Amino acid sequence: MSPAAALEAVIGLEIHVQLSTRTKMFCGCALSFGDPPNTHTCPVCLGLPGALPVANARAVHDALLIGLALGCDLAPRSIFHRKNYFYPDLPKGYQISQYDQPLCRGGHLGDVRIHRVHMEEDAAKLVHIGASGRIHGSDASVVDFNRGGTPLVEVVSEPDLRSPAQAREWLELLAVTLRRLGVSDVRMEEGSLRCDANVSVRQAGAEELGVKTELKNMNSFRFIERGIEAEIERQSAILEAGGEVEQETLHFDPRAAELTPLRSKEEAHDYRYFPEPDLIPIDVTEEMIAAARAALPELPAARAERFQDELGLHPDTARVLAFRLELGDYFETALAADGAEAQPLANWVVNELVGQLDDVDPAESNVAPEALARLVAMVERKEVTAGAAKQVLARLVADGGDPAAIVEAEDLAAMGGDDGALAEIVARAIEADPDAADKVRGGNAKAIGALVGAVMRETKGRADGGEVTRLIREQLAL
Amino acid sequence: MIDRAEVLHVARLARLALSEEDVERMARELSAVLDHIERISELDLEGVPPTSHVIDVAGALREDEPQPSLPRDVILEQAPAVEDGGFLVPSPGG
Amino acid sequence: MTEITSLSAFEAAERVRAGELAPAELFAAYRDRAAADELNAFLWVADDAGDGADPASSPLGGVPVAAKDLFCTEGIPSQAGSRILEGYRPPYTATVVSRLADAGAPLLGKTNQDEFAMGSSTENSGYGPTLNPWDRTRVPGGSSGGSAAAVAAGLAPWAIGTDTGGSIRQPAALCGIVGLKPTYGACSRYGMIAFASSLDQAGPLARDVRDAALLFAHMVGRDPRDATSLEFPEPVRLPESERLDGLRLGVPEELSSDAAGIEPGVREAFEASLQLAEELGATVQAVQLPHAPHALSAYYLIAPAEASSNLARFDGVRYGLRVEGESLLEMYERTRAAGFGDEAKRRIMLGTYALSSGYYDAYYGRAQRVRTKISEDFRAAFEQVDFVVTPTSPTVAFPLGAKLDDPLAMYLNDYCTIPMPLAGIPAISIPNGLSEGLPVGLQLAGPAFSENGLLDAAHALEQAIGFDGSGVRG
Numbered sequence A: 001m002s003p004a005a006a007l008e009a010v011i012g013l014e015i016h017v018q019l020s021t022r023t024k025m026f027c028g029c030a031l032s033f034g035d036p037p038n039t040h041t042c043p044v045c046l047g048l049p050g051a052l053p054v055a056n057a058r059a060v061h062d063a064l065l066i067g068l069a070l071g072c073d074l075a076p077r078s079i080f081h082r083k084n085y086f087y088p089d090l091p092k093g094y095q096i097s098q099y100d101q102p103l104c105r106g107g108h109l110g111d112v113r114i115h116r117v118h119m120e121e122d123a124a125k126l127v128h129i130g131a132s133g134r135i136h137g138s139d140a141s142v143v144d145f146n147r148g149g150t151p152l153v154e155v156v157s158e159p160d161l162r163s164p165a166q167a168r169e170w171l172e173l174l175a176v177t178l179r180r181l182g183v184s185d186v187r188m189e190e191g192s193l194r195c196d197a198n199v200s201v202r203q204a205g206a207e208e209l210g211v212k213t214e215l216k217n218m219n220s221f222r223f224i225e226r227g228i229e230a231e232i233e234r235q236s237a238i239l240e241a242g243g244e245v246e247q248e249t250l251h252f253d254p255r256a257a258e259l260t261p262l263r264s265k266e267e268a269h270d271y272r273y274f275p276e277p278d279l280i281p282i283d284v285t286e287e288m289i290a291a292a293r294a295a296l297p298e299l300p301a302a303r304a305e306r307f308q309d310e311l312g313l314h315p316d317t318a319r320v321l322a323f324r325l326e327l328g329d330y331f332e333t334a335l336a337a338d339g340a341e342a343q344p345l346a347n348w349v350v351n352e353l354v355g356q357l358d359d360v361d362p363a364e365s366n367v368a369p370e371a372l373a374r375l376v377a378m379v380e381r382k383e384v385t386a387g388a389a390k391q392v393l394a395r396l397v398a399d400g401g402d403p404a405a406i407v408e409a410e411d412l413a414a415m416g417g418d419d420g421a422l423a424e425i426v427a428r429a430i431e432a433d434p435d436a437a438d439k440v441r442g443g444n445a446k447a448i449g450a451l452v453g454a455v456m457r458e459t460k461g462r463a464d465g466g467e468v469t470r471l472i473r474e475q476l477a478l
Numbered sequence B: 001m002i003d004r005a006e007v008l009h010v011a012r013l014a015r016l017a018l019s020e021e022d023v024e025r026m027a028r029e030l031s032a033v034l035d036h037i038e039r040i041s042e043l044d045l046e047g048v049p050p051t052s053h054v055i056d057v058a059g060a061l062r063e064d065e066p067q068p069s070l071p072r073d074v075i076l077e078q079a080p081a082v083e084d085g086g087f088l089v090p091s092p093g094g
Numbered sequence C: 001m002t003e004i005t006s007l008s009a010f011e012a013a014e015r016v017r018a019g020e021l022a023p024a025e026l027f028a029a030y031r032d033r034a035a036a037d038e039l040n041a042f043l044w045v046a047d048d049a050g051d052g053a054d055p056a057s058s059p060l061g062g063v064p065v066a067a068k069d070l071f072c073t074e075g076i077p078s079q080a081g082s083r084i085l086e087g088y089r090p091p092y093t094a095t096v097v098s099r100l101a102d103a104g105a106p107l108l109g110k111t112n113q114d115e116f117a118m119g120s121s122t123e124n125s126g127y128g129p130t131l132n133p134w135d136r137t138r139v140p141g142g143s144s145g146g147s148a149a150a151v152a153a154g155l156a157p158w159a160i161g162t163d164t165g166g167s168i169r170q171p172a173a174l175c176g177i178v179g180l181k182p183t184y185g186a187c188s189r190y191g192m193i194a195f196a197s198s199l200d201q202a203g204p205l206a207r208d209v210r211d212a213a214l215l216f217a218h219m220v221g222r223d224p225r226d227a228t229s230l231e232f233p234e235p236v237r238l239p240e241s242e243r244l245d246g247l248r249l250g251v252p253e254e255l256s257s258d259a260a261g262i263e264p265g266v267r268e269a270f271e272a273s274l275q276l277a278e279e280l281g282a283t284v285q286a287v288q289l290p291h292a293p294h295a296l297s298a299y300y301l302i303a304p305a306e307a308s309s310n311l312a313r314f315d316g317v318r319y320g321l322r323v324e325g326e327s328l329l330e331m332y333e334r335t336r337a338a339g340f341g342d343e344a345k346r347r348i349m350l351g352t353y354a355l356s357s358g359y360y361d362a363y364y365g366r367a368q369r370v371r372t373k374i375s376e377d378f379r380a381a382f383e384q385v386d387f388v389v390t391p392t393s394p395t396v397a398f399p400l401g402a403k404l405d406d407p408l409a410m411y412l413n414d415y416c417t418i419p420m421p422l423a424g425i426p427a428i429s430i431p432n433g434l435s436e437g438l439p440v441g442l443q444l445a446g447p448a449f450s451e452n453g454l455l456d457a458a459h460a461l462e463q464a465i466g467f468d469g470s471g472v473r474g
């Protein structure tokens, strides 16, 4: 038994979500992404002397929505604190955040408990520009305050995760839940979703937690998995060698897959939190809760369950449709449009439509949901073969239109056995390949493939594969 | 009482460079003030809630309506050092 | 000229609105006096009134107002008396200043102050001390010492200042004028360079109570830019009372005994005015504010703690002074060491210490509980009396430099004025005669939003006391 088998990882995540409100958390500057630096600032978000913050009602609403979605207890009264530290991206020398009286506590998403959900303001962007002659030739950075003050919601999980893969999967569930709420773009690569991980390792089954480290800068789902993996390995190696893990903050470098300490250890953190005197407490009223409740949509996890339980979809298909919101929405529209059966329709959406559309949102494509539903229904009625239907779908993707009309115009209707046309083609195929016919007669079942293929080529996929096989065997008197 | 080491620690937290002389003087002056202040430790404040907001109001939220931002040249005009449309600083950790 | 500047602001406004006085002439009379300031009361003086409201049709009649340096004024130096903001011209104007301009009081100039309002003598200004017009070897009080001296010396008809622990009332007392610290939240703090956010309030400094009321009437009101501001519950009235019939005044022993360090001349004046109050129909009784002796301690934890955070933004990055260094840390430390004066540094250190890990509960947390007790004390007192009366300052103006080396002695100046801002309640200081040729102040404090009543009572007392400050107005 390897000693590693006796260790288990304990993982908690801290997620910062940029809200997609129109304005910043505490001032009226419009949110922006990619605009020229320092074009969205004002006395408040620049921390000019004398300026005062006023909280954004929409941001509070969105935070409540997140709290409801995660099943949190909403505090009837919560307050902001100042978190004091010096950094060039922090214009006031403190971040307005929440401390011991957050907006939401408790709750869970899936089987992972939520510790708390609170509101705060984002820092500005610091761009490293290398050596600058203007600062003694030493390394310099430029501060852009456009992002500074963007509303953030911080979601802190309990340390309920046990593996890197589970952490990634849970974060994906959180991300899609937030996207469904419509409160954030949730784009990791643009920084609107940021995740830190607290990782510790202990003897499996132990009550006590090991010393944890904090992992930062993992800006994709893949890096989160890899970073946590690397850290578990690192900590396990230390423990197995009889060493002790040091509490520190680590920075993940995805290229080297390495973790490096982020801050010097002598720099003790002392944020000197105290209640923000410039802001008054937030009283969460019944009206505010009612408004958030009314805005609460069906969440992905519940939708997946409904797709399984009510529509009988396969769990994998249900999950894909529920977690890829645009697919789920498209699927439901198509399902409502026509009498296509749920599972085949779902298969067509998840496999064929996604395959042909690449990354295009189906709702933005030429394929009307009703058109797809009619096409799938035709396949189900065997009016068109699956192969031909894929050709019809390609036409729909290219130009849109009505599937029946395309089938008609392109002569793609399924060839049945009734009129003898298919039997005639089969007869010709057997005649053209006597070798294959002999092999089939001789008991080589695989050899039938050559004959079926020939028929399919001849019929351009309009023939039903099963029917073709049946006719071949019939004509070969098997 | 606040000693030398504490003065230096607090000065670092507050980002204040202190001369040798400053450290001594600060320790002396702050100790005198703290001596007076520490009389509040005599008070029995068991169960007394803290006051952080002297007026009891809540609400006062802002509608999510964009307001004009400041022109960039206006804000950069006051900056000690500017480059690439932003505020130039020595790199943290650099 | 002397005739114009000898008018009260109220009278001058009336004349302008009656068409008897040209607003430009009024402005020029004060501008010339302010520009010739020998007290170092002004840090900046306007050339003209600018184009604001039409004086003839606005309530403040074009009577110019001087503003403490820490009020942000667009394009005009706003340095809060600090070298770290030398030459800083903000891109926006404080709500209170623009409200006054809209009501017809154009900006006359910016007045000297203790750096970031930290002080009781205006000696902590980065731009030199202001002199007391009653005796130029003495301090005018502080931190709004420039505003108080300017009004007392007739360099300005009226002025605005800020009060955190007594910074309007104490200089008003030491300069022989009227100063009102309003209820917390009555006036917007937007654009006021913050000292201690939970205590700071803007208020008027004026020659008499009526002028103070008139100016105050146009400062109040909720400001959507200040979440802690409130709508004033009633219109601010111009006071007319000559009597105090039925008024119950309470004298808190804790703020008027020897323990408060009240010097004999101040005590005599105080006792005389209590007698006068009774003659005007008031009843005077003792009340208790048991926690008032601890107010100073609570204040010197809360105010520096908030200040240490409020002053963190002065980091050499976006505005103000920068001293370059080899690293970011060095740049921060050098900039702040060079830019802040001694008192600002002391309070930053004290506040940082009080909030730091391991000390929060013993210091800041405890101070906030004391604050609760002080509010309760006042609430209990106001069940027995309408207003509380105390001397404003335990002493008259002291010589320049006398308390500079002893921070604690300087802090004790505010012994009688500190409890009110901790409770968020309004208080007014009016001239209460002279002691050894120097002005003494009388303070009245009332429950939140009792300003109308306070102004009425102050007006009646003012009439009876009959203080004449014209001697130093020149």
Ligand SMILES: [Mg+2]
Residues within 6 Å of the ligand: A016, A097, A120, A154
């Ligand atoms: Mg955070």
Ligand SMILES: [Zn+2]
Residues within 6 Å of the ligand: A024, A027, A028, A029, A040, A041, A042, A043, A044, A045, A046, A149
């Ligand atoms: Zn802004």
